[in-house]
Amino acid sequence: MVNNQLSTTLQAIQDYAVAYHVPIMENQGIGELIELLKVQQPEKILEIGAAIGFSAIKMTEALPTSTVDTVERDDSRYQKALEFIAQSGFGERIRIFHADALELSLDVLKPEYDAIFIDAAKGQYERFFDKYEALLAKGGIIYCDNMAMHGLSDIPLSEVPRRKRTMIRNLATFKEHMLNDPRYDTELLSSGDGIMICRKK
Secondary structure, three states, rough: OOOHHHHHHHHHHHHHHHHHOOOOOOOHHHHHHHHHHHOOOOOOEEEEEEOOOHHHHHHHHHHHOEEEEEEEEOHHHHHHHHHHHHHOOOOOOOOEOOOOOOOOOHOOOOEHHHHHHHEHHHHHHHHHHHHHHHEEEEEEEEEEOOHHHHHHHHHOHHHHHHHHHHHHHHHHHHHHHOOOOOOEHHHHHOOOOOEEEEEEE
């Protein structure tokens, strides 16, 4: 694949995200995730929350032998992700499913993933984790993005905008649960918007 083609696609994704207010990973956050994945070297990755395909394409670019399955429920984002994935040249290594991740049947996915990346509805992280950890291989890692929620997780709940309080409360509960879950080695990184790493023992 021609590098210029990929660079053009990635720039087009970033431009589209700005123009249409689609949340994609910040450069620092995706850079940190890529470095973590390069150390882990997962062969099979599952992503919950494709948006328009940016992180799936970046992961595939960084890991030449890996495949990525990704899930997106929003109609327009799913369609744009299909377009961008095709343009990237990684169509044979990225499968995208148009579904609500909480309703998708596990039977359509692979039996075991080396890495699972959760970057969807923040207030539902624990439900995503509880559902998809069944597909995680022993020694595999679940990565959760946006744990800091742009600093909102570090201030008193009373100062958080009312419409976001349930989400922040759910994230805090999930974080506390994972830090005390004996089945996982869990750590929090401050890079980007906060990445939580949960390694299955």
